[in-house]
Amino acid sequence: MTQEAHVTQGPLTTEAGAPVADNQNSETAGVGGPVLVQDQLLMEKLAHFNRERIPERVVHARGAGAYGTFTVTRDVSQWTRAAFLSEVGKETETFLRFSTVAGNLGAADAVRDPRGFALKFYTEEGNYDLVGNNTPVFFIKDAIKFPDFIHTQKRDPYTGSQEADNVWDFWGLSPESTHQVTWLHGDRGIPASYRHMNGYGSHTYQWTNGAGEVFWVKYHFKTDQGIKNLPAAEADRLAGTDPDSHQRDLRESIERGDFPSWTVQVQIMPAAEAAGYRFNPFDLTKIWPHEDYPPIDIGKLELNRNPENIFAEVEQSIFSPAHFVPGIGPSPDKMLQGRLFAYGDAHRYRVGINADHLPVNRPHATEARTHSRDGFLYDGRHKGAKNYEPNSFGGPHQTDRPLWSASAVSGSTGSHPAATHAEDNDFVQAGDLYRLMSEDEKTRLIENLAAGISGVSRDDIAERAINNFRQADGDFGKRLEAAVQALRG
Structure with missing residues (x-):
């Protein structure tokens, strides 16, 4: 069933509410004469049209979204005091935005790129945003490298194209x-x-229970539709013939009542085990192997309602990993720490300082009570209330209970690399992943990598890239080197 259009009866009006007499012909100085500035309907329409877009996201610009429901299926109160996770059967409204990373707003969906998996829980204690990807790891482990990394994925400032050399x-x-x-x-x-893809929180987060005990947690969203992927050639064809393929598939599946769902799992590590774990548990380039910390099913996520307006609800939706609720908090993950600032700052620039007033962004199960006032698009919601704290006029006040538990720190300040644990290096898990693949999967992997590396202009760049995979696994490197050489002649 398609979404019913919202029909407003009555005469067409200007933005100020005045009725429009003629919406077909602009006002001129006589028949065939020049248009008059006094035709304020024309000026209003053109001015609004010029401003109908906001700056697109620097990353994750191309996306689609839907509303849904998260339902708790397992008691997790032993690990967290978050209210929306407090009992089996509890439901929370959600909004999920999918996206590609590197492409701009008009890019195709069927491309080789990580997919964003940004989930907003409208909980009774405020909105909780879990901003992840369809991969459990990422390219870098420190946010200070993020602008450089993204510059390599976007258009070169001289050529105006994405360049294999840069990548x-x-x-x-x-x-x-x-x-x-x-x-x-x-x-x-x-x-x-x-x-047909999984989602992951990717980062490590903190859970704190009612007794103040701390746990580190990773989120997994396992698709109930099954994993389905596109071969490179089919993806190229689809990107050229149907650039909106993923967005259309999501919308149409919900319209026909075929609601997509994911089984929500967590890996849980008692805080005391982090220091001695064989991998740095806060390194975004690493996973926690399932044999160490088996995933536990805790809930079900279902998408069941399409947005009514893509711009208002998808393009203007904002997500920030800094949006926590009591019982959930950050970890020392250096990429996560950078994102705690960067996401909110991006939204304040892109959508505006009052972006959280928009319906898709504001809390749905509670009320935001702040002393922030004014600014672009401020809606006057506070009326005459005082705008400071503390005050003696009945204004909102602090709770004196932190959302998450404090973490111990020690040592001197400085630009420190991430801590190295017993089995940490940059190649071990890439090698493990390669060796898990079937022979056919390895062949396709080599073909895809060789196609990319062969496009660089310098032999030293190609050799350095190949050497990383050689260090991950000797067979991996040997086969990749041969494939690149064959393509480069």
Whole structure:
């Protein structure tokens, strides 16, 4: 069933509410004469049209979204005091935005790129945003490298095109990217649709229970539709013939009542085990192997309602990993720490300082009570209330109970690399991933990587990139080197 259009009866009006007499002909100085500035309906329409777009997201510009429901299926109160997770059967409204990373707003859906998996829970304690991807790891482990990384993925400032030299030069000089690059060029690098891929919180987060005990947690969203991917050739064809393929598939599946769903899982690590774990548990380029911390089913996520206006609800939706609720907080993950600032700052620039007043962004199950006032698009919601705290006029006040538990710190300030644990290096998990693949999967992986690396202009860039995969697994490197050489002649 398609979404019913919202029909407003009565005469057409200006933005100020005055009735419009003629919406077909602009006012002129006589028949065939020049248009008059006094035709304020024309001026209003053109001015509004010029401003109908806001700056697109620098990353994750191309996306689609839907509303849904998260339902708790397991008691997790032993690990977190978050109210929306407090009892089996509890339901929370959600909004999920899918996206590609590198493409602009008009790019195609069926491309080799990570997919954003940004989920907003409208909880009774405020909105909780879980901003992840369809991959459990990422290319880099420190946010200070993020602008440089994205510059390599976007258009070159001189050529105006994405350049293989930039992409592979950076990856070759950043060995930590080897795990994610292996993942990206494998079969799951191009999902068949948003419905047929997993989602991951990717980062490590803190859960705190009612007794103040701390746990580290990773989120997994396993698609109930099954994993389906596109071969490179089919993806190229689809991107050219149907650039909106993923967005259309999501919308139409919900319209016909075929609601996509995901089984929600968590991996849980008691805080005391983090220091001695074989991998740095806060390194975004690493996973926690399931044999160490088996995923536990805790809930079900279902998407069941399409947005009525893509611009208002998808383009203007904002997500920030800094949007926590009591019982959930950040970890020392250096990428996450940078994102706590960067996402909110991006939204304040792109959508405006009052973006959280928009219906898709404001809390749905509670009320936002702040002392923030004024600014672009301020809606006057506070009326005459005082705008400071503390005050003696009945205004909102602090709770004196932190949302998450404090973490111990020690040592001197400085630009420190991430801590190294017993089995940490940049290649071990990429090698593990390669060795898990079937022979056919390995062949496709090599073909996809070789196609990319062969496009660089310098032999040293190609060799450095190949060497990272050689260090992950000898067979991996040997086969990739031969494939690149064959394509480069």
